[in-house]
Amino acid sequence: MNAQAISFRIRKSWDLARTSSTRAAIAAACIIISSVQGAQPPDPPPHASVGSRLVPTDVDWANPVYKTDFDDASILRDWQLEGGKRVSIQNGKLVLESEPGERGNHLVCWLKTEAPAEVLLEFSVNPLTRKEGLNIVFFSTRGHQGESIFDPALKPRTGVFRQYHSSDLNGYHISYWAGDRSTANVRKNAGFKLVATGPDLVWGAPEGKSQIIRLYKRGGTLRLMVDDIVSVAFDDDDKAHGPAWTHSGWIGLRQMGHTVRCEYDYVRVYPLRR
Numbered sequence: 001m002n003a004q005a006i007s008f009r010i011r012k013s014w015d016l017a018r019t020s021s022t023r024a025a026i027a028a029a030c031i032i033i034s035s036v037q038g039a040q041p042p043d044p045p046p047h048a049s050v051g052s053r054l055v056p057t058d059v060d061w062a063n064p065v066y067k068t069d070f071d072d073a074s075i076l077r078d079w080q081l082e083g084g085k086r087v088s089i090q091n092g093k094l095v096l097e098s099e100p101g102e103r104g105n106h107l108v109c110w111l112k113t114e115a116p117a118e119v120l121l122e123f124s125v126n127p128l129t130r131k132e133g134l135n136i137v138f139f140s141t142r143g144h145q146g147e148s149i150f151d152p153a154l155k156p157r158t159g160v161f162r163q164y165h166s167s168d169l170n171g172y173h174i175s176y177w178a179g180d181r182s183t184a185n186v187r188k189n190a191g192f193k194l195v196a197t198g199p200d201l202v203w204g205a206p207e208g209k210s211q212i213i214r215l216y217k218r219g220g221t222l223r224l225m226v227d228d229i230v231s232v233a234f235d236d237d238d239k240a241h242g243p244a245w246t247h248s249g250w251i252g253l254r255q256m257g258h259t260v261r262c263e264y265d266y267v268r269v270y271p272l273r274r
Contacts, residue, residue, distance in 0.1 A: 043183070043197045047233035050198040054223060054230050056216050059120045059270050066113045066269040070094045080150070083107040083159015084255070093126075094264040098257045105257040106159040108138070110149060110250055111267070115139065117248045118272040121215040124265040127177065130203050133259030134178045137215060137224075138164065138252035140245045141171030144190070149250045164254070165192040171249055174224050174232060176213060177202035179258070184232040186222060193241050196222075198232030210265055218272055220244035 068075050073089045081087040084107025085097045098105040115121070117140070127133050143154050149169065157163045165173065165187065175185045178200050186196035205211055216223040220236030236244035251269065255262055 043185075044195060046198045047196060047230075047235070049223065049230045049233045052230050053228050054216075054225055055228055056120060056214075056223075056272075058218070058273050059216075060273050061270060064268055064270050065116060065119075066111065066267065069266045070264070078112050080110045080112055081107060082110070082157045084109075090263075092265070094267070095261065096253065096255055096264070097261045098255060098259065100260055103257040106161060106255065108157070108159055108164065108252045108254045110252045111269070112150070112250075113269065114148070114248055115251050115269050116271045117246055118218045119215075120217075120268075120270045120272065121251055122212065122266075122268040122270070123253075124210040124212050125177070125202070126208065126210040126263045126265070127202070127259060128261040130177070130179070130205060130207060132179045133262070134175060134181075134256040135202075135259060135262060136173050136175045136254035136256075137213070138171060138173045138250070138254060139215060139217065140247060140249040141169055141189075141252065142247055142249045144168050144170055146247070149252075161256075164252075165189045171245055172222065173254070174215065174222075176200070176224055176226065176231060179203065184224065186224075186232055186234045188236070188241050188245075191242075195236070195241055196232055196234035198224075198230070201226035201229060201231045210263075219246055 069092065070089050071092050076087065076089060079087060084105060085099045087109055088095050096107060096109055098107055121139065141149055143151055147154060154168050169189060171189050173187050173189065182200055184198045184200050185194055187193060188195050202211055212227055214225040220238060222234045223230055224232050238244040
């Protein structure tokens with residue numbers, strides 16, 4: 001059986017699973033994909049928390065750092081697009097688009113508000129189609145010397161992936177939806193280091209359905225939930241992959257060109273309580 005066939009079976013089993021323990025077992029099966037891909041090194045196994053339900057209890061819900069429902073076009077002043085075709089607000093949604101048929105027309109849309117070091121990001125996402133595309137969230141992103149990502153001394157960025165993961169920016173990113181790949185991945189930058197994997201919980205959802213993504217970060221503890229289920233998790237020990245990024249930084253929504261179009265109903269950024 002090839003990797004694609006195994007990937008498909010894992011996703012189907014996940015969709016049918018009814019309990020978190022069953023889903024956790026399925027998540028562990030994701031590592032099988034790596035073993036059938038020849039000389040490629042195996043991916044990190046899923047964290048023990050993957051497949052469990054998590055609603056963090058230390059979030060300061062009453063005092064968001066940033067909050068928008070995209071109910072007014074003036075909200076676009078809070079965002080900066082790099083690459084792609086267009087950012088717009090349509091029918092109360094943020095819409096990010098690439099040129100159809102141009103798979104290299106990638107984009108990143110940065111929230112201009114700096115996010116705290118310990119944070120919960122929440123947003124809803126609805127891709128044009130879940131069967132093809134790849135979405136990423138960047139977070140804790142700063143320049144190598146601690147600069148703002150908007151510092152003119154940093155190298156220009158136009159949506160080309162390497163400019164974000166292996167240039168002059170430090171931080172993390174998570175590919176939380178990856179079309180037909182089957183996994184969500186956490187990578188540490190600069191360097192594009194793959195540090196954690198888990199099942200893609202967006203791929204199998206019904207078309208046209210918005211899902212809620214929550215990204216939790218306290219110190220080196222990272223958790224990404226889809227509709228409150230942990231999709232991928234990483235505990236940065238400050239050693240194995242270099243220093244943990246515990247600084248404040250900026251959040252960016254990335255779409256690869258073949259995503260084409262994706263809608264976001266709202267975005268919230270909350271601090272964590274001490």
